[in-house]
Amino acid sequence: MRSYAIGDIHGHLSLLQEIHDRIAADRRQTGDDEAPVVHIGDLVDRGPDSRGVVEFLRQGIEQGENWVVLKGNHDRMFAGFMRDLTHHDPGLRRELSWLHPRLGGGPTLESYGVHHAADRPLGPVHEEALALVPPEHVAFIEALPVQYRRGEALFVHAGIRPGVALASQDETDLVWIREPFLSDTRDHGFLVVHGHTAIDAVTHYGNRLNLDSGAAYGGPLSAVVIEGHSVWQLGPDGRIPIA
Structure with a gap:
């Protein structure tokens, strides 16, 4: 059972298109047109073309691409702002807002012409x-x-609350959690494939796989292919085994 997965995009359409080209090349090598491509969330914020990213993914799904797009915390903040200018996401510190420079909501609205x-x-910004x-x-x-659960992998944006049954997980944890998830070494019963916490390179920790290689901060956008217990990163020249 094969799955592809892409880390946090953060408004970088050109990087996303390049990654999809790598996935297409791997598909040609394997002859597999059926494996889903899972986008791990955080489509928007910080990067230059959040609008383009959302439209690219929306159109692809509309046209029948076998893509799964998960919601990240930045996506939830964007949608929350659009529905209510006073919205404050429960996972966000009280002193911050989505339009704070640290969060990157401004570049997202800029990509739409605001x-x-x-x-x-x-008020005028919201209008x-x-x-x-x-x-x-x-x-x-x-x-x-x-x-999104497939085979031996669970795909979420941020992680899970350790020790809590999957059916009882809280959405805010799934899109915001860091600790105690990141330091927990137990076997969760599946490989948790996530992003949210930026690191230098895709890293396999045994019980979890972090795909956020920092595209939001000038780093690369990363993609992997998962087959059972085996994971490869997709580089310019093909598969690179992940330990």
Whole structure:
């Protein structure tokens, strides 16, 4: 059972298209057109073309591509803002907002034509966003699932709450958690494939696989192919085994 997975995109359409080209090359090598491609969430924020990323993925699914797109915390904050300008995501520290420079909501709205969002009163910014962000983009993001199970892998954006049954996991944990998930070494019963916590390179920790190689901060966008217990990263020249 083969699955492809892509880490946190953060508005980098050109990197996403390049990664899909690598997946297409691997498909040609294997003759497999059926394996799903799982996007691990955080489609938007910080990068230059969040609108392009959302439209690329929305159109691909609409056209029948076997893609799974998961919701990340940044995607949830974007959709929350669009529905209510006073929305504050429960996973976000109280002193921050989605439009704070650290979060990157401003570049997302900029990609839709809402300029200088972080420097202007919230009311007019929200009105412009409602006029310029296509409703189908908001609906697409709101409808994204927060987990996907396939074979021996569980795909989520951030991780899971250790010791809690999968059916009882809280959505905020699935899109926001770091600790105690990151330091937990127990066997969860499946390989947790996630992003959210940026690291230098794709890393396999035995019970989890982190795909967030820091595209949000100038790093690469990474993709892997998973076959049972085996994992390879997809490089420019093909598969690279992940220990």
